[in-house]
Amino acid sequence: MTAPEKSRNYWLSAGREVLRRPRAAVSLAVILFYLAVALWGFTGWKTPDWETENFEMAYRPPSRAHPFGTDIYGRDVLAKTVYGTRVAVSVALTASVLALVIGLVLGLLAGYFGGWIDDLITWLFSTLQSIPYILLILAFAFVLQDRTFTLFGAEFRIRGINAVSLALGLTGWVGLCRLIRGEAIKHREREYVLAARALGSSPGRLIVRQILPNVVHLAVITFSLGFVSYIHAEVILSFLGLGVKHVPSWGVMIDDAKLELFRGVWWQLAAATAAIFFISLTLHIFGDAVRDGLDPRLRGERR
Amino acid sequence: MNPVLEVSGLRTHFGIEKRVLPAVRGVDFSLSRGRTLGLVGESGCGKTVTALSLMRLVPRPGRIVAGSVRLDRSGGGPLELLSLPESRMRRIRGRELGMIFQEPMTSLNPVFTIGEQVREAIRVHEPLGKKAVRERVIGLLRDVNLPDPESRYFDYPHQLSGGQRQRVMIAIALACNPKVLIADEPTTALDVTVQARILGLISRLRDRYEMAVLLVTHDLGVVAQATERVAVMYLGRIVEAAATRRLFKAPAHPYTRGLLDSVPRLGEEKRRLAAVRGAVPTLSRIPAGCSFHPRCPRAGEVCRRESPAPREVGEGHRVECHFPLE
Amino acid sequence: MLSYFIRRILYLVPILIGIALITFLLFRVVGGDPVDRVAGRYATEEQKEELRVQLGFDRPLWPQPGRLLAGDLDGFARNQLFGHFASTFTFRFGRSEQYRRSISEMIRSGAGPSLSLTVPAFIIGLFLQITIAMLCAFRRNSRFDRTVVVLSVLGISVPYLALIIFGQAYLAGRWGLFPIYGYPERFGFSVVRYVALPVLLGVAAGLGAGVRFYRTVILDETRADYVRTARAKGVGEGGVMFGHVLKNALIPIITQVVVVIPFLFLGSLLLERFFSIPGLGFMLVDAVAGADWPVINALTFVGAVIYLGALLVTDLLYALVDPRVTLK
């Protein structure tokens, strides 16, 4: 007996279904562009220079040499925005991956095994869920910032960007875990799983081969929406002084704007807002398309 | 006998983005007072869409693209439903055309009481006093044989069994004494014993209210039990229509034949069950020529090229086939 | 009914313990010894030791099972975890490290301003969101619907902080349409003047996400079979939407609304901070900036308790709205 596993064909056709919409294709292109910019930042090869200051050039409005103007030290705002992409993407990516892994593993374990494992995991996420989200992030970020841990003899220092990613990741898995657990419980009782179990498959193999493929689409959707919320959360944490400090980030740039705007310096706010706006917009559109594409029930129903 | 409802050339398409899926491709039939027409066919053949088209309740992205649905009015000439403005059509629904749906479990609103739901069907059409409406509702509930209607009035749908809910649905459909009752698979979701009772109820009420009934079903047993005429649908067209007895005795279309053969009968255990080979093609790939030809045992060259014109093979027996059975 | 609630409350006990455990882990175990902070700059080691004893920080962090085995119940109970539980569950949060003010009193005085900001924002927001969503569902796929869908996605993508900064600088600052900041000393009608701009900004910020969410909820509901039944009865679109769909959609709406309730009490961090409204959100931001651990700890627990309370209320509301739900 074969499992109604979502075959390669399914994914291909879902992918085609998603990309058939011009909106989704354009969104994906923009998202990939952002990722490319972030990746480019990591290679360091010919990246725009945000560090060179020029006090003579402080707060210059957009011009040909500085398309987004300059900041308080005469640094190029465009270059800062580009660097900010790298920060935003790495924060959001780390947090998303962390949340995804924790949520997926705990959700599958709870859903598949049930019993006391389920009780324990349910208790854990119910508890975390009952603390209002912003408070939870804040508490984690607050406690984690500038902390040194000794783990297996090595010292780890959690600072700025890592504290933010960690706080977001450690708190962001709850929703996904809950979702996955529910799905896993449903699938656990399906015939193909029962059959595979009757054939003597180990639980680990069952989870990975039979149940996981059936819940992956949930993870994909959560991932794309989570990504957006982490980018926005980074801005707020930066504003509260719990975020990234040593390097430009979009949150820091908006925080700077709080003072600058009153002297008429709008370009730094505009650049960071635009950067956040477009990634957020395209992720939303793409997330919607993915949901429509992966959920055949909805195909063609709307729009 | 004057038909109450006359349908001709009805076409309903579903447009998904740039593709067009023709669900109903030119359907003609008529309903007469006091008679039941059965509309049969495999699932996906367009029966339900046809029924909903009559009510003009085809869900998006479906659209009625052509045809006419004429409702006979006691005074004056027939009324063309398809060109009515929505506000006037609303007054037709429930008052002139009543409809019962397949899923009694979900077709009632879970958050309102039975009484409220039947009452609403009356009050949208007739300005009656509270008390009068209530009495009529209880009368209706009694008519559909719902036990203990006075107290059931205050029950919520989840407190009723499936059969009871379908009775309530019938009460709603009959609330304003419509001329036409459209029943879309009214018994499919019910137990066999309940099925029979509901069908009996529909027949009795038809006679009492002098309605015309369109009974949409995939179940030939139901057709045999409850209809006077049958129309067989395949891929959005009526391929054969005849009086029920005649059709069962002498089907002319190979598809009808296949359908009849697939019904197991007592004492005929050797008959092949899957009498129609192959599966229904999707609407996006309707075969050229006679749309049944890929599955037809009698198909010839002409079937691939030309779609057959309707022809009469007996009194009131119409079929669309190049090579009808004798 | 009563027994139902008792059971529900009992079910909350492990979660409350969980929350206290998390605050303990965060603020005591990971956060480290608070005595250095509390004692002040010039305290000597002896004074700190004194304070440590006084505040119970000399005790072991965790209960010692060895003591229990030895029959020393008192010794078993003397640890920081149990101390933390005792003070948390009795809502004795102590005093703020920054202001030396009783935290319970701070929370009580902050709740009013927070609510005066969040409740109107919530009511207006909810009404607008659902009304617009209904209109969209009512005329789905129309130009109006498509415009709203596009606008709400655009709205979600604007960073909240940028919206507030812009609103304050231009609407209040440049154009002088609203007060720039502040809150009256005593509660009265003048509150309206001060919360107007923050409320409007809050509503604007939430509109996109809300409309999107409720539109989906309501559209899902309009696909239900009973809607077709209602239409077949001849009920008009208005009656279908407001009579049938809305009442059914209330269930997902309530679920969504309840999630928001704790935030009504906790106020809005950013709005209160920018507009100088002395609510709990302001207090939280201030506590973070001043590393006021006890305040953060207290707000975390209180926020969670309010959330759990709201969950109980949800159950009640479900029963009111949905006849299929009975509280047994």
Place this chain on the structure above:
Amino acid sequence: MKLWLILGVVALVLLGLFLSVPFFYRPAGVGEEGVMVRRAALGAKIRGLDPHDIGDTTSAAVGGQIFETLYTYAYLERPYRLLPQLAEDFPEISEDGLTYTIPIRRGVYFADDPAFPGGEGRELTADDFILAWKRMADLNNRSTNYSSIFAGYVEGLDEFRAYTAEVDRVDYDLPVAGLRAPDPHTLEIRLVRPHNFLLYWLAHLPTAPVAREALEKYGEDLVNHPVGTGPFRLVGNYRSNRFSMVRNENFRRELYPDRAAEELAERGLLEDAGREIPFIDRIEWTVIEEAQPLWLAFLAGKIDSSGIPKDNFDQVITTDRELSPAMKARGIRLIKAEDPSIFYYGFNMEDPVVGENRPLRQAMSLAFDRETYIETFLNGRGMVPTGPIPPMIPGFREEKGNPYTRYDLDRARGLLEEAEEIAGGPIPVLRLAMPGTDTTARQMGEYFRIQMSRLGLEIEVDYMTWPKFQDAAKTRSHQIFSLGWLADYPDAQNFLLLFYGPHRSPGPNSSNYSNPEFDALYEEAIALADPEERIPLYHRMEDILIEDCPWIFTTYRVIYALYHDRLQNYYPHDFLYGTMKFQRVRSDLPDSL
């Protein structure tokens, strides 16, 4: 459905209400008829108004209107001069300089408060001071002021402090040998060694008296119920973001001063000379922590006086450092005043890298571009500093100059080479601690990093909350840190004490600077009773510090204060906070705008 309607109606009414605010909202506030209202703003929250614990300028600005001290400063005279306030006269000091006998002014009453029998404030006595100072000594109160004011000086008070650590309930009736009240209007202080700065401290807000009745009624909550003898008393809760003060009906008869420095007299500050004060009936305080709203509120005429946020400076001040005509036309006036303050980056002298490497410190000092710093962060409102003794303080040397506060990158590079020889290799990454996580702190930290990277040094900046910063200072774990110091009183000793070896952390010497030669000079100087005689010693000490570079001196601040011209008799004072009793608001002038 019905519920929905109610919700809809409520929502629409609220929405209408909020949307109509722009129509009925008038930006400029107008005072009530015949009542003189001073509208004052605070840029930070008040930490608390328990006198012994007042340490921040915000609490002092508010507390200064409520509490009074034995001595005070002449409001309008420069240089600064002490005057008796709650004391009838200057103290009688014994030959050995150890016994101070202070006559307490008669006819001074506490403001009315429910704590007093019948709610009426009673007359001030010497015991109220003794109680206040014992409370400051009480360890349980964790006063941050005790060690700088009384520690090591008053006979028996340190012992009392030790006693408070021992007991659960502190008995404030326990006698302290050095604090006696022979009669209700005489206070006697006995010292164990001469304290030449005691009078300055007795003009310092934390030494204000406390009424026993208030302490008994409010206990630990006294912090929320300030009961003082000053010209104003609080109504309502000062923890909220808006609160007011009204005139203290019990305030004694006091007259507006008739002496002023020439420049101040020219500004018309003597016009009210000899008239009874206070003039103001009510003070309305607003807490606005963000700079921009505060500034906008000032422009809108909702507050009477303000500083200038750096981001608005160009909008207000012309290139020749005068008020712009547009601002003048709005009825706004400018005061420019030097400020006895010093801002600096300090080195932790116990740190092995920076502490033992003088060329490194000198190089860093030379590599710090102060002109640009002052331009970028202060819009030029600062002076390149000489050393630790700022303007307005006797002993300030304007002409002296400091070879290490010039910007000279070449010389700095030369010194850095020397420094690397001492270090035996390249200088490792250095850590700078910034007290604050806000935008400005972040930008300033960034500036330092940029400057040092031009020299070739790598800096890692840690931004910390103030408590965390203090922790690190106390445990001597900083390497480099950023701080400023504002004078408590007009004597250079107040600055030089920051370098005195025994004051090392957790004392006020956060650099942990220790130099026997300096310490000897310091001890010699503070033993001199005549301030004039101390100055040559101060100069020698300053020279040592200039060469040793335990701090990178960055700037002396210059104050630019703005006020609307309806506010009169307004002038900033560096040590005196209770100045609102002199001020007056003219109602015949329209609100600006």
